[in-house]
Amino acid sequence: MGHDLDNFMDMTQHLRNPPSDHFGSTPSHHDEAGLADMLDLDADVLGPYLAEVTEWAARHAPVAPATVIDVGAGTGTGSLALARQFGAAEIVAIDTSELMLERIRTAALDHGLADRLRVVQADVDVALPVVGAVDVAWAASSLHHLADPDRVLRDIHAALNPGGLLVVIEMDGLPRFLPDDLGVGEPGLEVRCHRALAELGWNAHPDWRPHLERAGFDIVEQRRFTIAATPVPPKTGRYARAFLSRVRSALDGRLATDDIDALDHLLMDGGPDALLRQRDLTMCGSRTAWAARRPSSRRAEE
Numbered sequence: 001m002g003h004d005l006d007n008f009m010d011m012t013q014h015l016r017n018p019p020s021d022h023f024g025s026t027p028s029h030h031d032e033a034g035l036a037d038m039l040d041l042d043a044d045v046l047g048p049y050l051a052e053v054t055e056w057a058a059r060h061a062p063v064a065p066a067t068v069i070d071v072g073a074g075t076g077t078g079s080l081a082l083a084r085q086f087g088a089a090e091i092v093a094i095d096t097s098e099l100m101l102e103r104i105r106t107a108a109l110d111h112g113l114a115d116r117l118r119v120v121q122a123d124v125d126v127a128l129p130v131v132g133a134v135d136v137a138w139a140a141s142s143l144h145h146l147a148d149p150d151r152v153l154r155d156i157h158a159a160l161n162p163g164g165l166l167v168v169i170e171m172d173g174l175p176r177f178l179p180d181d182l183g184v185g186e187p188g189l190e191v192r193c194h195r196a197l198a199e200l201g202w203n204a205h206p207d208w209r210p211h212l213e214r215a216g217f218d219i220v221e222q223r224r225f226t227i228a229a230t231p232v233p234p235k236t237g238r239y240a241r242a243f244l245s246r247v248r249s250a251l252d253g254r255l256a257t258d259d260i261d262a263l264d265h266l267l268m269d270g271g272p273d274a275l276l277r278q279r280d281l282t283m284c285g286s287r288t289a290w291a292a293r294r295p296s297s298r299r300a301e302e
Contacts, residue, residue, distance in 0.1 A: 035074075036075050038246070041235055041239040045233045051081065051084075052225060054081045058085050060167075061135065062135050064088055066135055067132060068089045068137070069092045069093075072143075073094055073119075075107065078140050080108070080111060089116070091116060092117075092119075092131045093120070096121065096122065101119040105119060124146065127155070133159075135160070135165070136164065136167070137165070139156075139166070139168050141171055143168060144205035149211065150211055153212060157217060163294065165292070165293050166212070167290070167292075168208050168292070169289045170208070174197060176283075177190070177275075178190040179282070183273070186259070193244075196251050197250065199254075200251075200254075208290050217295075224287070226285075227286060227287070229283040240275050240281060248263045251263075
């Protein structure tokens, strides 16, 4: 799976399927391609946020980390941001999907990072792949898709060098694109969509602090990152269309007919109300990040 929305990172990450589809799932090639396209748009729209959160992570990371792993890398938005932030590190992108990993390979070549970024196809619900000693681990919008995240956290703890850092990122709420009154349908369409998605369990995740502590980590900092792009990036309309298309599919039969009709008007390719024609779109959201450290050997012995 990829960064949702957290790859937003995090989308991250950073935007993903409903939580019934965890790392062991096998979505169709068409679904994977559509998700990959949305994650790439996520990278274009949310680049400044990724720079901010990776800079924050670097302040807590060991000096000059040699190996950084991206657990649930998707199309590599987070992996590329980590490569830019940690200029001397090898970045290891881990995902189950060969399609996603191929996107990462292509992106690494395009950005001149192929010599420092390698991909590993693995289902971490089975086992975290052995990639050598790790200094920094990154899990953006991925842990809540796992069947046994506590076991995976223990695996990451064991893989990290003493003093190594794990960064976990989750989306606080789904992204907001629409003004309250679109002039199409009843005002408040997006609020009603978000409420219905919450009832379905979209993006549901726990407070990871107690899970991290049970796995043996020390919590270094927990921080909320606000995403509010002004002016909105050029590809926001395409990103909104990709996201709301997935919302439309998920909520078919769960929203009032008028709301479904309003979504259909927004998603038309060339209609007068089409998202790509809207001039008052917004781009806002937020992420919570946990920075957790594996204690040093001396501390662990105590």
